[in-house]
Amino acid sequence: MAKTKTTYRCSACGYQVAKWLGRCPDCGEWGSVGEVASIAAASSGISAGKSPTLATVPGTPARPMTQIDATNAAAFSTGIGELDRVLGKGIVPGSVLLLAGEPGVGKSTLLLEAVKQWALQGRRALYVTGEESAGQVRLRAERTGAVHDEIYLAAESDLGAVLGHAEAVMPSLMIVDSVQTMVAQSVDGVNGGVTQIRAVTTALTSLAKNSGIAVVLVGHVTKDGTVAGPRSLEHLVDVVLSFEGDKHSTLRMVRGIKNRFGSADEVGCFEQREDGIHEVTDPSELFLHHRDIGVAGTAITVAMDGKRPLLGEVQALVSKSSLANPRRAVVGIDSARVAMILAVCAARANLPTFDQDVYVATVGGMKISEPAADLAVALALSSILAERSLPGSMVALGEIGLAGEVRRVAGVGRRVAEAKRLGFKHAIVPAGSLDLPSGIKITQVADLQTAMRVALKGPSSPYSF
Template structure:
């Protein structure tokens, strides 16, 4: 019988946090950057691995049966959206998130929904007692005869439960609380997590059993345990949300069976968690009289277009260093918008505090919201509100020009669906862009965008003007932003706009 040698000479050093190895000792791990976690490992004994016959013969790829990995819906639409249609037999999914974000509540609701479809579900908890989980299930209405529950923290016991129940879905909460008697160390250690995950994956593949593992996160937001954990599983999902908000969002950062650009939205309440097919109500304030300091943009999170309402408040201060406070908005982009306003428009906030926030706990980091951010600050600074039913989309460069963004047509279609009738977009968007009856205004720079979007306050006594009609300004543009002949001869930067 042929053999293959697996000998390796010399000692090795391995990080106890992430499992990374190195040829010599270092004080700080080069992978996870943790201090004092690199320890010496004994050199492996040379061994000969016998060459055996494979358990399954190789065959042409076209003859492989793909039906065994067909997705099965869970009954929770937003969860199925992220997973690519549903759970896959034999697939191991890792769901990670911060403590208290609602991971266990979501999976308990999903387990009950699957059980209602006639599938036996086994829910194993290593963090809570069975009575505690039962109380949560009663509160959210997740009691079902086909949903079996047990508290277990030993790997052998987990495998024994699988053998006895023969489930169609296994939920293990959480992988860091399960320990194997065959491995040294406490539960949650690198070696324990690696052993437990490998054993569960082997059982899932052998039985074509879909498994959902709950994972902890570190204080830096990364998934706790060795990095190899994310490589071993088939799907890695992140469940996140602000503790003080009802909104919860799920993203797939790895998916062997579907896309990774989908985002699921959930509403977490005292009575449970529900999917939000249309989360716009959480991101937009109630429609009422137009107030200065607010502007709406449409953000793309993966393949999903969602409205983002940005609000700004400006207050005069006597402090030598005015305050810049943000919530849900990148502070560096706010500083850039203030600098562009002062340099290109002549609007200064040097002696004023600036507060910028989003509605509903939404977070926006993409440049496509720059125009809405700048218009919200300009509206708060000048007292001129943004026209009713107007959205603004586009990146603002340091020269004040509006630059195009990806997915503009998808963003505008979502805005039209939500009832917005006017959109301010970059001038390079194209003349052929048409979204129903939406009025699309193409602006070359931030000044022109302000003329399109900002309307005169009611106290100025302007009558007969449409709420979305821009007020005349000394920049040489007409009511629809069309430049006059004299303005074209002298250029676009005649003077700062008098807001």
């Protein structure tokens, strides 16, 4: 009899260890490590010269790559330009996509718009809902204008019934909303648990690969914003998309996390309205349409969201504090970087804020996580402290170091070109930047003080820039 060796495996990510642990050292999940039995290699017959696995005749022989036809794997456009931008060129037949997002962000509304555009192109779609009734989906479809004869609805949570609907309808696109509500009767485990989600996803992936039906799975996210369920769920699917948005803003972002058919750095922009969700082809205009030119404390920067340059407005406000520890309030930007910029401005540019409350925020719900906005934050602070507005046709971008130097950032040429397209006339960029476009005035600065003198040129100021 073969000798067994006890090992322990994480049910979330598959990581194996030799002893039981309360927390997986790979993915960090608690209580996911369980005991599994494996056959020891020494007793499997390998040492005796025997093969542990018998070779079988493959159903499809291997062929040279030059003889394989790839026309059946060509992507079909979804009819939504911003969604196609994130996917690459569209949805590939037989692919499996996972769209994850917070409850109420608009995942179902976006997918109803996608199946509507899919049906308008003469292709059949099947929408399977496990969270709502078919009547509820129909009402929302009427509100958004997504009613079509080629869109089939089914309210099912049993995996076997879902597979039966797919066989009967034979769609080219199937939406499963959501994967956490589907139940495989032949598999033990609680609804929405790790075992059930893995079994359901594996079955739907097999359906997609064998039939050529493109399957879109709707998934939930955890409190920290990551995809809920086992980590292997992201490995099973071909594309992982994250649908993000602030409940207090109409702006929605579809962000690529994984894409086997294209770039995973693209971002699609949408706007949630009463009549459904609409794509925003020029999000920079959305962030800047409320801009007040001539007001002190505002600066325009160009951030990169994936490969997409987005212009955003940074606002700063300071006021005399009555507290022992002045207040620091930051919205839309990393608060740690703002604290560092305040320290650098005080030490390198004589901008004291130690006794003042400081408020820094972006406009329009925009979130900036990269350091390229450092210079815009510093200029907005210097503008409000000097009570002098920055030129309305100027953008500023660059990372600020602790020594007060302005460091280069990636994609300066693309950022400045986007600013030029929107009518800006002047750009302050780090010294040594390459591939800069023509037709716009560009000032390269090496340090923070030089940037402040260029941006706030004019009458003398109480601050020695």
